[in-house]
Amino acid sequence: MIRLGRKSPHLSWLWKQQLRLAKTAPSTLDPPEGCLTNSKTTFGPLKDTDRVFQNLYGRHDWRLQGACQRGDWHRTGDILEQGSDWILEEVNKCGLRGRGGAGFYCGRKWDLLRKAKSEKVPKMLVVNCAEGEPGTCKDREIIRHEPHKMLEGILLAGVAMDCQRAIIYVRNRFYNEACNLHFALAEAYHHGLVGDSACGTDIKFDIMIQRGDRYLCGEETAMLNCLMGELGRPRRRPPYLTEKGYFSHPCLVINAESLAVLPTILRRGSAWWAGLGRSYNSGTKLFCISGQVENPCTVEEEMSMPLREIIERHAGGVLGGWDNLLAIIPGGLSTALLDPPTASEVAMDIDSLAALGSGMGCGSIIVMSKDCDPLAVMLRSIEFFETHTCMQCSYCRDGAIWLPEMFARFVKGQAHPHEIDWVSVITEKMKASKPICGLCFSQVDVAESLVRMFKGQIEERILKYAKGS
DSSP: OOOTTSOOHHHHHHHHHHHHHHHHSOOTTSOOTTOOOOOOOOOOOOOGGGOSOTTTTSOSOOSHHHHHHTTTTTTHHHHHHTOHHHHHHHHHHHTOBOSSSSOOBHHHHHHHHHHSOOSSSOEEEEEEEOOOSTTOOHHHHHHHHOHHHHHHHHHHHHHHTTEEEEEEEEETTOHHHHHHHHHHHHHHHHTTSSBTTGGGSSOOBEEEEEEEOOGGGGSHHHHHHHHTTSOOOOOOOSSOTTTSOBTTBOEEEEEHHHHHTHHHHHHHOHHHHHTSEETTEESEEEEEEEESBSSOEEEEEETTOBHHHHHHHHSOOBTTOGGGEEEEESSSTTSOOBOHHHHHHOBSSHHHHHHTTOOOTTOEEEEEETTSOHHHHHHHHHHHHHHHOOSOSHHHHHHHHHHHHHHHHHHHTOSOTTHHHHHHHHHHHHHTSOOSSTHHHHHHHHHHHHHHHHHHHHHHHHHHHHTTO
16 A cells, blocks of 8 residues: 555656666657668659549549559558568658557557567557547548458558457547447458458468547557457557556557558558658648638648648638638647738648647647637537546646636636646646556646746736726
8 A cells, every 4th residue: 555645665666667777778759770861852642643542522433343443452461472571661661650649650569569468368459539639530531431441451460469369449430430349340251352361471460459438548558458348438548558568468559540551552562652841841731620611621741841731722721811810720629829920931741840849649620710719618628638637647737727727717817817827737746646557648738838828818808808998
């Protein structure tokens, strides 16, 4: 039993172990050896011949026959016979980075599971199709209109990591999408593409689908807990998933888009993928554009394309024109806002947005115009995290209680100006904590960027209320 106010030797040992592993293990944010680069200076629009997702809008047949006509499952057996070494070498050379938010280099991350020792139990691949954050809908389009592309990518990635089985976690609310995915998986089994002797080889690989419904289950350890029938909330590491994951099986959780692009990369070559986008930010990306734009949509574009050009070309621009822009959330609700001058110049890639203190996240672009009430947006944004926190970590729990209460007073103007500074006091405490998952830091990024962007409007609202108008 751990007494309050005293340092637990067990917890101290855990942190020392994590620090030791962090120092000795290669970082998944460092480019892998042999990663190809390019000298391009202009990016986008993407040529139709370079599109990975050719049925993104569901205009063609999503079943096996239509997928094969678009090139899916073409000589997949020959790719498998190249071996796991060749597949991982191509992934390292092309510089593929995760499309789920963190931006890890897939080659480095996947190699962790491949090198993990597993004598008694087989390794597992877990596919993340949770997508519970507001504004995100790219994985939903993949499993609805391109399910075979994802299934083929799961097979190839699983074999590269010496896995024998994969589980696809789908959000429970995606009923029609899950039906399409189940149908596509049945087709793949019926035609021998997965299962025993996958694609005519001696490889056995099974895929199953499981559903759940909680935003927090997008975090990998919470997802595994949900899949195992436990309460879907994060747990501390170590043990890491590559050591002890799904029912003690070594496993890895990978985003659906990261897997869906793999077959095209292996067919067209790593040099083709590395030639798209800025160096170390290569390839194409699905962007979900929503908010106050003329035409909300999901679109595939080249990485490093200017944010303004993406919005104006595909979403018809901001309602009322670009001069009516108030702010943009570039990568989903958990990323910091961008002001109009910054949004006019920034390139949509992982490193460019990280340098500005924001992030590309999963590519969910949410546009706010001057016609909306920014303080109401502030409140709704912070209330989302209040609803979905698991309440395990003290500072995250306290922030989820105090921040919505303060922001509700800001909206009404029933606050004192010095309370604006209290937000930074709370967020600094949260940043200095050691939470189990990243939800705590997501709250911090959102709260700080909202106050920084709209401090003037908050002071105005307080003054207006004080005057009784």
